[in-house]
Amino acid sequence: MDALDPLILARIQFAANISFHILFPTITIALGWALLGFKLAYNRTKDEAWMDAYRLWVKVFALSFAMGVVSGITMSFQFGTNWPGFMEKVGNIAGPLLAYEVLTAFFLEAVFLGIMLFGFSRVPNWVHTLATFLVAAGTTLSAFWIIVLNSWMQTPVGYEIRDGVVHATDWWAIVFNPSMPYRLTHMLIASALTVAFLIAGMSAWRWLKDGGGEGVRRTLKAAVYAAALLIPLQIFVGDLHGLNTLEHQPQKVAAMEANWETRSHVPLVLFAIPDEGARANHLEVAVPSGASLILKHEAAGVVPGLNDYAGNHPPVAPLFWGFRIMVGIGVAMLALSWFAAWTIRRRGVDAMPRWLARALVAMTFSGWVATLAGWYVTEIGRQPWLVTGVLRTADAVGPVGSAMVASSLTLYLIVYAALLTAYIAVLYRLARLGKAARQGKPMFPLPGVAEGPAEPQSEAPA
Amino acid sequence: MTPFIDPWWLPVIFAGLMGLSILLYVILDGYDLGVGMLTRLEKDENRDLMVASIGPFWDANETWLVLGIGLLLVAFPVAHGLILTQLYLPVALMLVALILRGVSFEFRAKAPPEHKARWDHAFFYGSLLTALCQGYMLGAYVLGFDQSFAAVLFCLLAALGLVAGYIFVGACWLIYKVEGDLQKRAVRWAEVSLWATALAMAIISIATPLLSERIFDRWFRLPEIIALLPIPIASATLFVGLAIFLRRPLRAKDELSWVPLAVAGILFALGFVGIAYSFYPYLIADRLDIWQAAASPEALSIILIGALFVLPVILGYSVLAHWIFRGKATHLSYE
Numbered sequence: 014m015d016a017l018d019p020l021i022l023a024r025i026q027f028a029a030n031i032s033f034h035i036l037f038p039t040i041t042i043a044l045g046w047a048l049l050g051f052k053l054a055y056n057r058t059k060d061e062a063w064m065d066a067y068r069l070w071v072k073v074f075a076l077s078f079a080m081g082v083v084s085g086i087t088m089s090f091q092f093g094t095n096w097p098g099f100m101e102k103v104g105n106i107a108g109p110l111l112a113y114e115v116l117t118a119f120f121l122e123a124v125f126l127g128i129m130l131f132g133f134s135r136v137p138n139w140v141h142t143l144a145t146f147l148v149a150a151g152t153t154l155s156a157f158w159i160i161v162l163n164s165w166m167q168t169p170v171g172y173e174i175r176d177g178v179v180h181a182t183d184w185w186a187i188v189f190n191p192s193m194p195y196r197l198t199h200m201l202i203a204s205a206l207t208v209a210f211l212i213a214g215m216s217a218w219r220w221l222k223d224g225g226g227e228g229v230r231r232t233l234k235a236a237v238y239a240a241a242l243l244i245p246l247q248i249f250v251g252d253l254h255g256l257n258t259l260e261h262q263p264q265k266v267a268a269m270e271a272n273w274e275t276r277s278h279v280p281l282v283l284f285a286i287p288d289e290g291a292r293a294n295h296l297e298v299a300v301p302s303g304a305s306l307i308l309k310h311e312a313a314g315v316v317p318g319l320n321d322y323a324g325n326h327p328p329v330a331p332l333f334w335g336f337r338i339m340v341g342i343g344v345a346m347l348a349l350s351w352f353a354a355w356t357i358r359r360r361g362v363d364a365m366p367r368w369l370a371r372a373l374v375a376m377t378f379s380g381w382v383a384t385l386a387g388w389y390v391t392e393i394g395r396q397p398w399l400v401t402g403v404l405r406t407a408d409a410v411g412p413v414g415s416a417m418v419a420s421s422l423t424l425y426l427i428v429y430a431a432l433l434t435a436y437i438a439v440l441y442r443l444a445r446l447g448k449a450a451r452q453g454k455p456m457f458p459l460p461g462v463a464e465g466p467a468e469p470q471s472e473a474p475a
Numbered sequence: 476m477t478p479f480i481d482p483w484w485l486p487v488i489f490a491g492l493m494g495l496s497i498l499l500y501v502i503l504d505g506y507d508l509g510v511g512m513l514t515r516l517e518k519d520e521n522r523d524l525m526v527a528s529i530g531p532f533w534d535a536n537e538t539w540l541v542l543g544i545g546l547l548l549v550a551f552p553v554a555h556g557l558i559l560t561q562l563y564l565p566v567a568l569m570l571v572a573l574i575l576r577g578v579s580f581e582f583r584a585k586a587p588p589e590h591k592a593r594w595d596h597a598f599f600y601g602s603l604l605t606a607l608c609q610g611y612m613l614g615a616y617v618l619g620f621d622q623s624f625a626a627v628l629f630c631l632l633a634a635l636g637l638v639a640g641y642i643f644v645g646a647c648w649l650i651y652k653v654e655g656d657l658q659k660r661a662v663r664w665a666e667v668s669l670w671a672t673a674l675a676m677a678i679i680s681i682a683t684p685l686l687s688e689r690i691f692d693r694w695f696r697l698p699e700i701i702a703l704l705p706i707p708i709a710s711a712t713l714f715v716g717l718a719i720f721l722r723r724p725l726r727a728k729d730e731l732s733w734v735p736l737a738v739a740g741i742l743f744a745l746g747f748v749g750i751a752y753s754f755y756p757y758l759i760a761d762r763l764d765i766w767q768a769a770a771s772p773e774a775l776s777i778i779l780i781g782a783l784f785v786l787p788v789i790l791g792y793s794v795l796a797h798w799i800f801r802g803k804a805t806h807l808s809y810e
Contacts, residue, residue, distance in 0.1 A: 072585060075581055076578075076581040076582075076585060078534075079534070079577050079578050079580060079581045080578055082534060082537070082577060083573055083574040083577035083578060084574065085541075086537070086540070086541055086570065086573060087570045087574070089541055089544055089545060089548065090544060090559060090566055090570060092548060092555070093544075093547075093548060093555040093556050093558065093559030093560070094559045094560060094562075094563050094566055094567070097555070097556025097557070097559070097560060098556075100548060100549075100552035100553075100555060100556060101552055101553055101556060104548075104549065104552030104770050104774070105770050105771045105773065105774035106774070107549075108548065108549030108550070108552065108770055108774055108778065109549065109774055109777045109778045109781075111545060111548065111549055112545060112546070112549045112778045112781065112782070113778075113781055115538070115541055115542050115545045116542075116781055116782060116785040116786070116789070117781070117785060119538050119541055119542075120535065120538050120542075120789040120792075120793070121792075123534040123535040123537075123538045124535045124789075124792050124793055124795075124796050125792070125796075126534055127530070127531030127532060127534065127535065127796055127800070128531070128796060128799060130531070131530060131531045131800070132531075132799055132800075135799055135800065136799055178771070180771055180773065180774075181773060181774065181777075184777065411556065411560045412560060413560055413563050417563055417564065420564075420567075421563070421564070421567035424567065424568075424571055425567075425571070428571055428574060428575070432574070432578060435582060435586065438586070439582065439585045439586055442585070442586070442587060443585060
């Protein structure tokens, strides 16, 4: 295995771990708030349909949360096992940020999750609602700290280098570094959209099967409306984020647009096969002056090109394609959610055409794909730097040999593939069992107990 | 920002906090992992009840590992890299095992019933492999990552020793959290694993100074030996006392069912103090001490401010969670 470069292997391993990990926080960040919404709606109306929704989705939350926790622990170890140079160089900044994430967020969510999941009959209702709130706040706080760190790695400020080691000079500047507000907002809305399409997709799937009852109708409607409201906002924030990147990391934008020369009237490339060897695009289909219009808001706007950064810019093809996948899904989300919202508003959920429900089912995990594509753009777009201008990725990798990394990577990939399959299978199983809620207690499989032997709620006929 | 206390103290404080986190992890997740390994001995409802007894706690318990390793990462970045690259393979295996153990809680309850046995396997082997890897790493760490044959044997012994220790604290947890026949069986498990743990601790205590000259000096030098003596004496007394306690029938009304768990916690703490004493002030034996490995005083101060405010709160709500789920474990439900 020594033919493979340990650096590439270590990068693939970290990419695999973080890609697997981010799937679950993307769900839990927004689902926590959705659950709080369901709970508050129930508290206000005493309508059992909201509690049905809560009980179904709290299980999805619990499962996603467990997947997020265990895959997150893996990464805190990998800083040391694979990337010791990272903490040696920038530990004085990354360290406190990670420490604050553990101290303020991890324990909060972990402790109150127990109360939120299993404490319903053991604590007063308001304590249970409070626990739900604290868990949601914990997941969001966790996202805040980690995005602060990631953004600082993209656009580092507020530091000085003494004896080759980075020292903080201004914590306020570090936390509110130039790209942080945009990246954080973009990610939080991405999480909300992912959950909206997940809930809409699974509810639509259930509705197609047998109607699913009031709880399903209600979550479907709430999710479609939320998606329709959020997607234009996300497109707007995404545009701001892009302009921010243009200001601070122009080579990243140049790669996203596959623009080689700095010039005015830069076209918006819709399709092309970027060729880094020839430093040109093949089979290009483009809108004249489109990129200049989007990035500079005028057709004659000058947009920086990759050739200004030869040898110091990220690989072009992954950014070009990753960006187009993300934007393409965003456009599909916009079209589908607006049409679905308009239909439901006019005719109600049950009058929805079946093809529309099928389209929602097809988009169930679209948020995951868009989020991953977006993160690939931003993370690969930082290369060859790990911390822009401060630390190269190649200088942070540890001394562990290829064979060792290849074996751990294989192990992780097998486990992740198995878990992802099981996870999606269980989501559909939970959505299917959801209907049993209508037929007396106990409504749901009990945690740690599966289906109790004497409790006939499993596989209940619809 | 300027450090608000003498910078000499900062690494000492962080070494203490890190030690405390790791000790709490070993005791708290120790009972989770021990119960996980013991699930093999029961079936169906009893197994479900055992899992339910740790269900509300395991996640928070595991977070102490994140804090411990996180403090190593942020306070002693150089040591973090050195230690974890040395322990690459056991760390990777432990992480996979922790993943399996953690997700099995959820999957065994939510997957189709015909798949439950599969997740029970994952839960058991995940717990077992985690314990083995952690014991192996402890052994490797104590010997300063020596790769000789004797050292590897020692690591394997430490792995088995920690398995015994975790089973012991897990059995004590069950004595405290369950009742009836299952509780009686837990007493028997505790008795057996108590002796296994004592044996492992004794062998390791004898082998350690023989394999490591540095530790030999540390232990058998006057006058330190006098300060150190209370540790083995207290441990031996507690072992014998608990063995006698466990042989006697359970008290009426479940009185004193918390005693074994408390004694197990103290025994773990004593063992931990012994190891910490053998090392201080080194993080990696004879190579790197806490001042050489520490992050900058500015970085440490800013973490310390947060930690001083937040740690008491964390301890507070952890106690609250244990209080809410106090008493005998029942089958958990979302209702």
